[in-house]
Amino acid sequence: MSNEVISKTTEKMEKVISSLEHEFSTIRAGRANPAVLDKINVDYYGAPTKINALAAVSVAEARILVIQPWDATALKIIEKAIMASDIGITPTNDGKSLRIVFPQLTEERRKELVKQIKKYGEEAKVGVRNHRRDAIEVFKEMKKKSEITEDDLKVYEKDMQKLTDKYTEKVEKVCADKEKEILTV
Numbered sequence: 001m002s003n004e005v006i007s008k009t010t011e012k013m014e015k016v017i018s019s020l021e022h023e024f025s026t027i028r029a030g031r032a033n034p035a036v037l038d039k040i041n042v043d044y045y046g047a048p049t050k051i052n053a054l055a056a057v058s059v060a061e062a063r064i065l066v067i068q069p070w071d072a073t074a075l076k077i078i079e080k081a082i083m084a085s086d087i088g089i090t091p092t093n094d095g096k097s098l099r100i101v102f103p104q105l106t107e108e109r110r111k112e113l114v115k116q117i118k119k120y121g122e123e124a125k126v127g128v129r130n131h132r133r134d135a136i137e138v139f140k141e142m143k144k145k146s147e148i149t150e151d152d153l154k155v156y157e158k159d160m161q162k163l164t165d166k167y168t169e170k171v172e173k174v175c176a177d178k179e180k181e182i183l184t185v
Contacts, residue, residue: 002139002148002156009135009160013167016127020171023120024178027113032065032102034058042081044074051078060099067091067098105182113182121175125168132164 025035034057041048051057055069055078069075079098082091091098105113139156142148148156 002142002152005135005138006156006159006163009131010163012131013128013163016124016131017167017170017174019127020120020124020174024117024174027116027178027182032059032061032063032100034065036087037065037067037082040081040085040087042074042077044077051081054078063102063104065100065102067100068096072096110182114179117175117178117182121171124171124174128164128167128171132160135160 022035025033026038027036034052037051037057040051042051042054043049044054051067054071054074055067058066058068060066067078069078075093075096075098079091079093082089082098082100089100089102091100136157139148139153139160143150143153
């Protein structure tokens with residue numbers, strides 16, 4: 001039972017890391033990255049649809065994304081959706097495809113992005129600590145039901161703390177890597 005709790009907690013902490021990495025992939029870092037469009041939904045025939053489901057999204061150059069819709073009528077609605085989104089870039093429409101040119105980041109924008117990264121990092125650490133707390137509560141319940149001893153409880157608490165420290169370090173490393181990527185000119 002206790003190994004099951006530890007493995008489930010490890011799984012949940014791993015999901016926190018992958019969620020953080022996904023969140024970071026949507027942050028615009030001055031290079032063309034198709035993941036920036038993941039948050040944008042297009043109203044396609046009344047149904048909210050992801051851009052990559054309506055078009056081929058490719059990186060033409062280091063700072064240029066090209067969006068070629070499979071249905072030519074979708075070009076205008078994709079353009080409107082991108083302009084209405086929070087990525088802050090206006091696409092160029094050539095009649096067959098959209099081009100999104102990512103400008104170089106200013107020093108001020110880089111600092112804003114680093115603050116955003118730190119905020120996401122803190123939220124991820126809180127998530128990891130919440131999973132630790134939940135697991136320890138399960139262990140305390142097991143102790144209350146006399147399924148484990150007081151000594152076992154202490155050992156499990158130490159194990160959970162070690163696991164929490166390990167995943168907190170992973171969060172810090174992911175944040176540091178993204179900060180380095182953004183601050184590199």
